Each structure stands twice: as C-alpha cells, then as structure tokens.
Amino acid sequence: GAVVSQHPSRVICKSGTSVKIECRSLDFQATTMFWYRQFPKQSLMLMATSNEGSKATYEQGVEKDKFLINHASLTLSTLTVTSAHPEDSSFYICSARDPNTEAFFGQGTRLTVV
Amino acid sequence: AQSVTQLGSHVSVSEGALVLLRCNYSSSVPPYLFWYVQYPNQGLQLLLKYTSAATLVKGINGFEAEFKKSETSFHLTKPSAHMSDAAEYFCAVRGNQGGKLIFGQGTELSVKP
Numbered sequence: 001g002a003v004v005s006q007h008p009s010r011v012i013c014k015s016g017t018s019v020k021i022e023c024r025s026l027d028f029q030a031t032t033m034f035w036y037r038q039f040p041k042q043s044l045m046l047m048a049t050s051n052e053g054s055k056a057t058y059e060q061g062v063e064k065d066k067f068l069i070n071h072a073s074l075t076l077s078t079l080t081v082t083s084a085h086p087e088d089s090s091f092y093i094c095s096a097r098d099p100n101t102e103a104f105f106g107q108g109t110r111l112t113v114v
Numbered sequence: 115a116q117s118v119t120q121l122g123s124h125v126s127v128s129e130g131a132l133v134l135l136r137c138n139y140s141s142s143v144p145p146y147l148f149w150y151v152q153y154p155n156q157g158l159q160l161l162l163k164y165t166s167a168a169t170l171v172k173g174i175n176g177f178e179a180e181f182k183k184s185e186t187s188f189h190l191t192k193p194s195a196h197m198s199d200a201a202e203y204f205c206a207v208r209g210n211q212g213g214k215l216i217f218g219q220g221t222e223l224s225v226k227p
Contacts, residue, residue: 043204043217043219110155
C-alpha cells in the first residue's frame with residue numbers, strides 16, 4: 001500500500017513554544033490530507049481537512065489560529081501547534097488520499113508539552 | 115449523516131479462538147466501510163475495506179468482514195486469534211463530504227495465551 005510518513009514521531013516542547021509536524025505522501029500525490037487528534041484510549045477526532053493549494057477546513061471547536069495547517073504541495077502537509085500548552089499534549093495522526101484511493105495513515109506524533 | 119457504532123470497547127479471547135468484533139453503521143447513501151488496526155503509539159493500518167463489490171471482504175492477517183445491508187452491520191472476524199492480534203481496532207465509514215472518515219469508538223482486543 002501507499003506510504004505516508006509523519007515526522008517527528010515524538011516531541012517534547014516547553015509551554016508557549018510552537019511545534020511543527022510534517023506529513024508526507026511518499027509514493028502518491030495526496031490531493032487531500034486529514035489531521036486527527038487522539039486522546040488515550042479514545043477514537044480519532046478529526047481536526048481539519050486540507051486540500052492542496054487551498055485553506056484547510058476545520059471541524060467545529062478546533063481553533064484554526066492555534067492549529068495552523070499548510071498543504072502547499074501534493075506530497076506535504078504540516079500542522080503547527082502554536083503557543084502550546086500542556087492540554088495540547090496528545091497523539092496527532094495525519095492521513096492522505098487522492099481521489100481514487102482510500103486514506104493511508106502516518107505513524108502518528110506523540111506531543112508532550114511541559 | 116453517517117455514523118459508526120462499535121459494540122464492546124474491549125474484547126478478550128483465547129489464543130486460537132474465534133475473533134468477532136462488531137460494527138454497525140448508519141448511512142443515507144451506499145457506504146464505503148473500513149476496518150483499521152492500531153498498535154500502541156502507531157498510526158492506523160488498513161485491514162480491509164468494503165466498496166460495494168463483494169459483500170464478504172477478505173483482508174490482511176487472516177481477517178475478513180461481511181457487509182450485511184439488512185442488519186446495517188460490518189462485523190470483523192478471524193477464525194483463530196494470534197497473540198500478535200492484540201491491538202485496537204477501528205471501524206470507519208467514509209463520509210460523503212470530502213471523503214473524510216468517521217470512526218467508531220474503537221475496540222481493544224486482548225488475546226490470552
């Protein structure tokens with residue numbers, strides 16, 4: 001199957017700093033990428049949908065100014081958590097698809113804000 | 115609106131026993147349905163998908179699922195559990211807006227020796 005690479009897999013940052021997470025589709029062009037957040041022992045919560053070259057569509061309740069999403073190319077989307085706080089600590093997962101495939105998922109990023 | 119309900123947040127079976135993980139869906143249009151597996155601190159791996167072709171879908175690692183429209187179900191089965199099957203399993207339906215996936219709550223599968 002297609003490969004989606006997410007980086008970093010783990011990151012620890014101080015409160016008030018920003019963290020960038022990258023999601024790359026390695027062997028296909030991802031017209032759409034999705035960003036999810038997952039709390040322990042819970043399901044995936046969709047944060048936003050991004051289409052290449054256009055602004056991301058955020059789900060209700062997700063702060064767009066806090067979770068900045070950029071999808072500048074067909075193989076790369078980034079999620080930046082701005083001014084991170086301990087409550088932003090979570091597992092973030094991206095997925096990518098083109099119109100003809102199902103979504104493939106990255107390995108996830110464990111963010112810990114101290 | 116579309117939704118997915120997984121019955122049972124935790125299922126425990128003995129090694130070699132049948133695995134049955136339940137999933138019911140709600141959809142106003144013919145659904146695309148998926149089962150994913152997640153190991154600790156990892157992303158999701160696709161086990162199998164239903165896309166309106168054969169109702170019995172075979173996936174990886176010996177898993178299969180049967181689409182039953184009359185029961186609005188898409189239960190996941192495996193004849194004989196292995197220790198390596200212990201993981202979190204998610205059923206999902208593809209929404210008709212932008213192709214986003216709508217996930218069930220997840221079922222944690224434990225396999226006892």
